[in-house]
Amino acid sequence: MAAADSPSAALRRRDLCSRGIRLAGKMRVDVIDLLDAYVERQGLDVSSLDSSVAAVEGVPLAAVERWDEQTGTQRLLENLAAYRAFRALLAQMLEEQREQLGEADAGLGRALASVLLQVSAFTYHLEELLRLESRGEGEEEEDRPAPPPRLSIFEQKLRGLGVLRELAQWAVRSARDLRQLSKPSPATGTAAGLAESP
């Protein structure tokens, strides 16, 4: 907590938060573009799929109840867990894409790789913020979960759609989480969310 209270740490946190907000904004724009391309290349009729891909195994949901009541640490930990999961899911999507289409759809592959890179960068950003908090939680990545079972090609398409849709939602939520974290606490002058962390 000491680190969180010092003025330099507060400054660093504010800097990390504002850069994180920019990263999240860029990520959202790129994911939306990628989603359009993905739907087109996979021949998916989005209107008929809307409800069917609402929840896909292993994809963290951005939807949250009582968001206002979350502490700063809670926000960071949930974000970190989500982006670590997205990193693994996107890497798998990229591998499947290469397996099936090789270099034939290099544009989609490049866009996917670019979003994966942004997710990795954002994950690192969140780890930095948590480290600043000196809490240690989330610093070490948990053991990687066992790879999901082999899906049929159509199931892979649906899962990809679910991953990108949810990632776009997370980008919005993360920007708001970071904005919340960067607000100075009236009592200590440090970030409100973090200061009230349990």
Added chain:
Amino acid sequence: MYLDRCKRRLKSSSAVNPAVISPQDPTLLIGSSLVATCTVSPDFPLRAEDLYWTLNGRRLPAASYTALGPSTLSVALARLNGSRQQSGDNLVCHSRDGGILAGSCLYVGRTTEKPVNISCWSKNMKDLTCKWAPGTEGETFLHTNYTLKYKRRWYGQDNTCHEYHTAGTYSCHIPEDLALFTPYEIWVEASNRLGVAVSDVVMLDILDVVTTDPPSDVHVSRVGDLEDQLSVRWSSPPALKDFLFQAKYQIQYRVEDSSEWKVVDDVGNQTSCRLAGLRPGTVYFVQVRCNPFSIYGSKKAGIWSDWSNPTAASTPRSERVAGGCDPKGGEQNTTLRRELKQFFGWVKKHAYGCSNLGIKLYDQWRVWLQKSHKTRNQVGKEPFALLLPGWAGPGGAAG
């Protein structure tokens, strides 16, 4: 709700599939027919009449359905077209409320053709790049994978090229040194879900397909004050200096405000050339390229390098057009006659008895003429001198 169960299935991989489509992800030839079945798991209280099919999001007509059992519905697809996307057409079995029970991707296309027109080149004998064209019958609608293979003739083992798309869509680059003085066999295998097609084998010797870097030190300079000439100099390709070879060169040049190049292709193996008949007071861009041939006695024609980066230079401004007014034909004739008269007078005086009367002598006279004009008129600075990057200023030695 069935859909919720489907969602739960996606959430938990160990859960039972709500339905199964057979065949799963089939590959078919264009024009063929398919009967697919959707069988709902006994865990789900759905009957055949509760189901419907879509293909790429479009509902298929009920007339093409057949109930094969209480919970199995088939659909017949006749004369299939090529797949709309290379990732496969989406054939989906839905419950009445629109939920997805199962999906299968159909890959409909034609067999790939053998690649044709394989051509290869080696840059400085350090590597080999080959390109080819896919077959000629058009789209196969299926993702085609190309593999370039090569081996030394007679006793080599097959090798596979790994760096694709380096010189266009259908190309591959072999970065390592290949053996010289031995023929190679090169071929391309095209494969898609319907099979493999192998190109004819191309036989080549690396020495026969060598190209090199474009000349990098191209200098363009004025020929004294001659307003219609520029001198171009360059060096032979350094990467090939240790090899026994011949080189021929080509030059192309254009005026600044035109995109049309004029090619000088009779340069031979010289490393300098004078461009004549140019417009006075004009900026020219010049490029040179090299064709190394007869490497170690190879009988092949050699392969031209890329063109060098353009080098710019300007010809001196002509005093006759200094006013910006183009002389009329009649005036030109008069000027020419006057110049010729002057020229012969000058020959009598300065080159009397000289049997080597040629264009060089004429050039010397033009230099002399320019100088004598300059002394009279004190011509100002060349406007281009201050403007052009890479500009070769006056003072270049007369060829």
